[in-house]
Amino acid sequence: MKHALSLAVLSALAVSAGTARAAQTVYRAADAPEATPVVYIGNIKPAMDQGTWLHGIFNQLEGRYAPGGTDFRWDGEAWFGGDYNKIWLKSEGTLEKGRLSDGDHELLYTRSISSYWNLQGGVRMDLDDGPTRTWGAFGIEGLALYEFEFEATAYVSDRGRFAARVEGSYDFLLTNRLILQPQAEFNFYTKSDTGRQAGAGLSDVDAGLRLRYELWRKFAPYVAVTYSGYLTQARRIARDQHDDTGSVRFSLGVRSWF
Amino acid sequence: MGIQGLTFCHFRGFILMTFPSRFRDGLTRRRFVTGIGAGGLLAALPRTSQALSSKAAPSGGSPLRASSGIIPPHPSERWDLKVGHTRISLDGKTMHAPTVGGTVPGPILRFKQGDTVSINVTNTLDEPTSIHWHGIRTPANMDGVPGLSFGGIAPGETFTYRFKLHQSGTYWYHSHSGMQEAMGLYGAMVIDPRRPDPNACDRDYVIFLAEWTDVMPHDIVSNLKMQDDYYVFRQRTAASFPKEAREAGSAGAALADRLAWSKMRMAATDIADVSGAIYTYTLNGHAPDMNWSGLFKPGEKVRLRFINGSTMTFFDIRIPGLEMLVVQADGNDIEPVPVDEFRIGVAETYDVIVQPTDERAYAIFAQSEDRTGYARGTLAPREDMIAPLPPMDPRPVRTMVDMGMGNMKPGESMKDMDMSGDISGMKMDGDMAGMDMKGMDMSHMAMPKMEVDDPGPPPINVENQMRAMMPIDRTGSLGDGLENNGRRVLNYKQLRATRPGADLRPPTREIILHLTGNMDRYIWGFNGRKFSESGPIRLKLGERVRFTLINDTMMEHPIHLHGLWSELENGQGDYRPYKHTIISQPGSKLSYLVTADTPGMWAYHCHLMYHMDLGMFRTVIVA
Numbered sequence: 001m002k003h004a005l006s007l008a009v010l011s012a013l014a015v016s017a018g019t020a021r022a023a024q025t026v027y028r029a030a031d032a033p034e035a036t037p038v039v040y041i042g043n044i045k046p047a048m049d050q051g052t053w054l055h056g057i058f059n060q061l062e063g064r065y066a067p068g069g070t071d072f073r074w075d076g077e078a079w080f081g082g083d084y085n086k087i088w089l090k091s092e093g094t095l096e097k098g099r100l101s102d103g104d105h106e107l108l109y110t111r112s113i114s115s116y117w118n119l120q121g122g123v124r125m126d127l128d129d130g131p132t133r134t135w136g137a138f139g140i141e142g143l144a145l146y147e148f149e150f151e152a153t154a155y156v157s158d159r160g161r162f163a164a165r166v167e168g169s170y171d172f173l174l175t176n177r178l179i180l181q182p183q184a185e186f187n188f189y190t191k192s193d194t195g196r197q198a199g200a201g202l203s204d205v206d207a208g209l210r211l212r213y214e215l216w217r218k219f220a221p222y223v224a225v226t227y228s229g230y231l232t233q234a235r236r237i238a239r240d241q242h243d244d245t246g247s248v249r250f251s252l253g254v255r256s257w258f
Numbered sequence: 259m260g261i262q263g264l265t266f267c268h269f270r271g272f273i274l275m276t277f278p279s280r281f282r283d284g285l286t287r288r289r290f291v292t293g294i295g296a297g298g299l300l301a302a303l304p305r306t307s308q309a310l311s312s313k314a315a316p317s318g319g320s321p322l323r324a325s326s327g328i329i330p331p332h333p334s335e336r337w338d339l340k341v342g343h344t345r346i347s348l349d350g351k352t353m354h355a356p357t358v359g360g361t362v363p364g365p366i367l368r369f370k371q372g373d374t375v376s377i378n379v380t381n382t383l384d385e386p387t388s389i390h391w392h393g394i395r396t397p398a399n400m401d402g403v404p405g406l407s408f409g410g411i412a413p414g415e416t417f418t419y420r421f422k423l424h425q426s427g428t429y430w431y432h433s434h435s436g437m438q439e440a441m442g443l444y445g446a447m448v449i450d451p452r453r454p455d456p457n458a459c460d461r462d463y464v465i466f467l468a469e470w471t472d473v474m475p476h477d478i479v480s481n482l483k484m485q486d487d488y489y490v491f492r493q494r495t496a497a498s499f500p501k502e503a504r505e506a507g508s509a510g511a512a513l514a515d516r517l518a519w520s521k522m523r524m525a526a527t528d529i530a531d532v533s534g535a536i537y538t539y540t541l542n543g544h545a546p547d548m549n550w551s552g553l554f555k556p557g558e559k560v561r562l563r564f565i566n567g568s569t570m571t572f573f574d575i576r577i578p579g580l581e582m583l584v585v586q587a588d589g590n591d592i593e594p595v596p597v598d599e600f601r602i603g604v605a606e607t608y609d610v611i612v613q614p615t616d617e618r619a620y621a622i623f624a625q626s627e628d629r630t631g632y633a634r635g636t637l638a639p640r641e642d643m644i645a646p647l648p649p650m651d652p653r654p655v656r657t658m659v660d661m662g663m664g665n666m667k668p669g670e671s672m673k674d675m676d677m678s679g680d681i682s683g684m685k686m687d688g689d690m691a692g693m694d695m696k697g698m699d700m701s702h703m704a705m706p707k708m709e710v711d712d713p714g715p716p717p718i719n720v721e722n723q724m725r726a727m728m729p730i731d732r733t734g735s736l737g738d739g740l741e742n743n744g745r746r747v748l749n750y751k752q753l754r755a756t757r758p759g760a761d762l763r764p765p766t767r768e769i770i771l772h773l774t775g776n777m778d779r780y781i782w783g784f785n786g787r788k789f790s791e792s793g794p795i796r797l798k799l800g801e802r803v804r805f806t807l808i809n810d811t812m813m814e815h816p817i818h819l820h821g822l823w824s825e826l827e828n829g830q831g832d833y834r835p836y837k838h839t840i841i842s843q844p845g846s847k848l849s850y851l852v853t854a855d856t857p858g859m860w861a862y863h864c865h866l867m868y869h870m871d872l873g874m875f876r877t878v879i880v881a
Contacts, residue, residue, distance in 0.1 A: 023768070029713035029785045030769040031876050034793035038859075038877055044405030046434075046861055047789040047875035049781075055484045083781055083788075084720065115723040115776055116523060143778060146520045173495040217481070217488055257484065 054080045055258065059169075059183075060092075060208070062253025064226055071096040071249070073226075079110065086110040088120060093128055094228070101197075102206075103128025106137055106153075117142035124155055131195040134158045139165075147171070162190040163198075177214045183207060192233055197241065199233030212255050224251040324348075324543030325363050327463040327552060329448050333370040339389070341411075341433075341443065342382040349538040349545040351472035355442035356383055356433065362543050363466045363567065364431075364445030371426040371452040377419040379411055386410035389419070390434040390820070391447065392605060393589050393838035396421040398858020401820055403434045406859040406877060410435055426451035427589025428464070428563040428607045437475035440569040440867050444468065448563065449589075456756075457585045459561035459611055463552045467602070467624055467633050468567045469537040470545070475569075478532060479868055482780045487525060489533040492630065492653050494526065523723070524812065526656045528777065529738070531813075531868065532570040534630030539571065541624065541633040549644060550635035556617050560637060561585075563609050566602040569867045572627040572814060572841075574601050574740060577620050577637065578648050582610040584748055588837040593754040600748035601627070601737045603816035603841040605865035608748075612637070619643035627739060627814075629653040654739030660812045660844035662726020710768045716786040716810055721873070722774040726810045732846035733828045737814070750841075750848075751828050758832040759825055761853040765804040768849075769795065773809045773817075773842055773864070773874070781873055782811075782864065788873025795862065795878045797854035806849040809842045815869065816841050819878065820860040825851040839865055854880040 040046070056078030064071040075092040088110040093103040108122035118141045126133040139153030148170050155163040169183035184207035189198045198204075205227070212222035229246020230238045238245045344357040358364025369375055381387045388410050390402035400421045404410035411417040426449040433443035446464040471478075481488040494502065499512060506512040519526050544550035554560050562582075566573060576582075576599040584595045586609035594611075602608055614620055619638035626632065629650050636645050658664075716722050733750040740747045775782040782788065797803055805824070807817060817824075818839040825834045827849045840850060857880050864874035 023708045023710045025710045025712050027714055028711055030711040030771065030795045031784055031787070031792045032713075033787075033791060038794050038879070040405035040859075041407070042405065042409035044410060045790070046403055046405045046877065047863070047871050047873065049788045049871065049873040049875070050790050051479075053480055053483050055480075083779060112720045112779070114720060115718060116778060143523055145523070146517070147523050173493055175495050175497045176491045176493050217485065 050082060052080065052082050054078075056089075057255075057257035059255060060210075060253060061256065062222075062224065062226070062251045064228075064249035064251045066247060066249055069097050071228075073228075073251075081110070084112045086112075086118075088122075100128040101130060103130075108137060108139075110141070114142075116144075120151075120153065124153075126196060130197075133193070133196065135163065144168075161193075164188040174211075179212050179214065179220075181208075181210045181212065183210065192237065194237050194241075197230065197234055197238050197243065199230065199235070199237055201233060202231050203234040204228075204230050208251070210251075210253070210255075218257050220255045222253055222255060224253065225249070226251045324540075324548070324550070325361060325366065325445075325464070325466060327366075327465060327542045327550065329366055329462055329464060330368045333368045333373070333450050335369070335373045335375050337367055337375070337377045339364070339377060339379045340382060341379060341387045341389075344442075346442065348470045348540070348543075349547070351470060351538060353441060353470075353472050356387065356438045357442050358389075358431075358445055362442035362444075362470075363468065364443070366446045366448060366464050367431070369423055369447065369449045371423055371449050374420065374422045378416050379419065380416040381411040381413055384413050386412055386435055387438060387443070388433055388435045389431050389443075391419070391429065391431050392818070393429045393607070394421075394447075395424055395821060395823070395856065398821060398856065398860065401858075401860065403820065403861045406820075406861055423449055425449060425589060426455075427586055427591070428565065428609055429589050430466070430565045430567055430605075430607065432567065434861070437867070437871070440475040440478075442468075442470075444567045446563070446565055446567075456591065457561060457609065457611060460558035461552065461554050461560040462563070463560070464542070464563045464565065465622065465635065466542050466565045466567055467571075467573050468540050468543070469532075469569060469571055470540050471536045471538065473536050475867075478536075479780075479872070482531060482868065486531070486777045486780055487528065489531065489535045490525070490527060490529075490628075491533070491535055492527055492529075492628065522661075523778065524661075527653070528656065528812065529628035529654055530570060530572070530626065530630070531866070533628055534626060537571065537626075537631060539568075539573075539624065539626055539631045539633035541622065541635040544635065546632060546634045551619075551641060551643075552635065552637050553641070554614055554637055554639060556615050556639060557613070559611055559613050561609060561611050562622070563607065564602055565607045566604050568604055570604065572601060572603050572737075572816075573624040573633065574599060574627060574651075574737075575622070575624045576600075576648075576745065577612060577622050578645075579616075579618075580612045580614055580620050580637075582612055584608055584610050584752075587753050587835055588839060590836045591756045592835055593756060593833075595748060595752045596746070597748045598745035599740065599743075601740060601841075603814065603839060603865070604867075605816050605818055605839040606837075606841070619645035621645035621647050623648055625650055627654065627737075629739070651739065651743060656738065656812050656844065659730070659732075660738065661724070662729050662810060662845035664728030664730055664845075708764075708766055708768060710770065712768075712770045713772065713785045716772040716774045719786055720779065721776055721781045721783055721788055722786040722810065723776045723778060724774075724810055724812070726808060726845050726847075729808045729810075729845055729847035731848065732843040733826070733848055735843060735846075737841075737843065750826060751830075753826065753828060753835040753837075754830045755833045755835050759834060759836070759851075761802060761851075761855075762832055763802045763853075765802045765851055767801065768804040768806055770806045770808065773807060773811055773815050775811045775813075775869070775874070777811075780868075782869040783873040784876060789875040790873070792876060794859075795876050797852075797878060797880045799854060799857050799880055801854045803852045803854060804849050805852060806847065807840075807842045808847045809844055812844045813866075814841050814843055815874065816865040817863070818865045819852065819862045821856050821858065822852050822854060822860065822878075822880075827851065857881055 058076040060075035072095040077090045079088045088108040090106040106124040108120040124135040135155035141151040144150045167185040172180040208226040210222045210224040212220040214220040401407040429447040432439040502512040503509040622635040624633040736747040823836045860878040863870040
């Protein structure tokens with residue numbers, strides 16, 4: 001009886017002490033992967049978490065108005081794959097006065113590396129009515145702090161030149177369907193390329209402030225103020241070629257995806 | 259009703275802009291008219307037939323493929339079920355749905371405890387199917403999970419499920435193949451107890467809650483993969499900022515909160531992944547404007563067997579004007595708890611008893627947790643009566659508690675959480691048996707040899723975006739959106755079994771699992787891994803195990819273990835409730851005990867279907 005009592009006291013003490021921990025803690029996950037996978041009846045996996053998905057989006061599909069004529073611009077991307085590995089296609093270009101410029105098309109392998117970031121590597125083709133250039137591409141893409149969409153890519157051309165592109169955008173919700181999106185893209189080159197109106201250093205910028213209304217998640221018409229222009233050395237090249245060096249346009253377009 | 263239906267339709271039409279409201283309004287009006295007619299005609303008939311021929315019966319050339327909620331008059335040992343495709347229109351949304359017996363939900367199956375039952379399931383679909391008996395303790399080969407229990411039921415085949423029913427209460431069944439469950443392949447099960455039912459009532463209805471949509475499950479997942487808040491139209495915006503500033507006290511405080519969430523790349527308004535934007539919430543297969551009704555005579559006791567058979571939706575349920583006596587949870591009797599409201603997680607069941615004394619109609623009001631819609635029905639003395647609906651509550655907003663940052667408020671204590679692990683080291687020997695341990699929670703008194711499988715904090719990686727730094731015990735928490743609403747809301751601590759557990763041994767092993775996920779990529783899992791990258795959880799036959807769940811996500815997850823009971827450690831000692839599905843609240847830590855007494859491969863998963871399918875699933879092997 002006395003023994004039982006002292007045990008009860010002891011247990012009460014242990015309860016109140018609350019810090020003693022003599023259990024044999026084994027630092028292992030009970031669900032750790034095993035060398036030989038479980039054999040499922042009929043090879044049926046009970047959860048299908050290795051699916052592949054196909055999506056594509058036009059972030060820009062717009063007419064940029066100007067008294068002299070309207071430019072048409074697109075900027076889109078599409079991808080196919082699973083949670084870790086994807087094939088990624090990017091394409092952008094501007095059609096002005098029947099002439100296609102700024103045609104940039106990339107085919108990239110994309111690898112998920114963290115909660116919000118993906119590495120991308122592949123090829124870029126500058127394909128439009130100007131001279132064609134081919135580049136190797138390597139970059140990063142994802143969601144930065146404060147939910148900024150961000151991508152930065154470095155390029156090396158078949159002629160040993162280097163280039164870089166940085167692009168970012170942010171969705172500012174005015175209401176749940178009316179969304180204001182500032183967006184900007186900057187291009188850098190190590191050497192000038194007069195054929196493509198590229199200058200050494202910061203060469204050109206394409207930016208927009210788009211106000212879209214999501215009639216449907218996948219279909220959102222927008223109005224925008226866009227700016228496209230050359231900077232520093234490229235600006236001189238464009239001027240020498242009697243081309244537009246930069247202008248602010250009123251634009252109308254549709255953001256759409258599948 | 260007309261106004262109610264119309265308002266609902268217009269709201270939906272605005273959201274989607276796809277479905278012609280003409281059709282919906284037509285349907286509403288027709289139902290309304292039929293309802294009155296049927297009520298008048300049937301008033302003279304005896305009670306049972308009157309109830310049986312209520313809204314479920316096809317009428318007016320427009321077959322309504324829903325359920326009456328009426329339990330068959332007698333239990334049966336044998337059931338023949340046919341799984342096939344049925345074209346069903348509800349709330350203007352048409353789906354070629356896989357069904358049992360052509361209705362959604364399928365037929366209510368009634369059994370008797372102790373019987374050995376035979377259920378013949380014939381598959382007339384052009385794809386494999388299966389039926390899982392949710393919460394029923396069967397041999398592993400009768401559990402109905404393709405890959406784990408059997409190979410599924412091939413097209414054209416009949417599979418006979420045969421098992422002895424050791425338990426009684428309210429349960430449900432559903433497909434475990436592909437996404438059939440999300441499209442309508444589910445129904446209720448009622449098992450009469452062998453002994454006289456302590457909760458027998460004058461009336462007894464099944465209240466089966468679910469969702470209906472015409473968007474295919476695969477498309478829903480695809481949309482979520484592309485945009486995690488695809489179905490959320492209740493974000494915080496510039497327009498809602500002034501209101502937030504008022505509530506927070508200043509614009510600065512509101513802005514700081516916004517920035518904190520934004521910095522984490524998360525949304526405080528992320529309550530449900532799929533919302534009323536596409537879902538019509540149903541009660542016994544009835545859309546809100548169809549208004550399912552159950553009859554009563556004033557003074558009668560009415561038992562309502564609530565089953566949440568939905569894919570992705572938690573419901574908060576109340577019957578304004580009536581106190582609900584909760585008498586059963588997940589099929590097991592509990593000490594009655596009087597409440598005004600309770601939350602039911604996906605796959606849970608609760609039986610409540612109400613006793614309306616007035617000659618009036620009462621609304622059964624089940625709002626979705628994210629407050630984007632509701633299922634409703636009516637309890638009334640006559641068919642044609644309609645009760646006014648209460649307004650919807652404001653939608654919840656997640657807080658730092660949900661992020662696992664602990665709780666600075668006094669209400670919830672961290673003591674209980676710390677208990678489980680800390681006492682396990684104490685020595686106990688032979689004299690224990692002679693001690694009077696009544697009232698003490700034996701579950702916390704682990705034996706010295708207890709092994710703790712602790713994976714440590716989960717990694718932050720592609721599949722996991724967050725770590726709960728200070729998870730707390732939330733079994734006493736009412737749930738997000740239910741605090742301080744002035745009503746008595748059920749919480750897990752109040753669940754107390756009516757008899758002590760069958761296995762009073764302390765656990766010899768503790769398995770700690772973190773619930774993890776990446777909302778942005780829409781990947782879910784345990785311990786930072788999805789199903790396909792993980793091994794099974796192996797339990798020794800006869801082993802007594804404590805499962806400890808730490809929720810590192812900011813959402814609730816209803817965790818379901820097949821084949822074995824989950825005995826929730828909620829402070830009720832040996833009277834801890836036996837459950838088959840346990841809600842893990844965001845930022846929380848809880849534990850439950852499992853006796854691994856049935857060998858085989860068992861499914862263990864989050865019952866939010868798209869979480870399960872995208873990785874929050876494990877195989878438990880008992881051998």
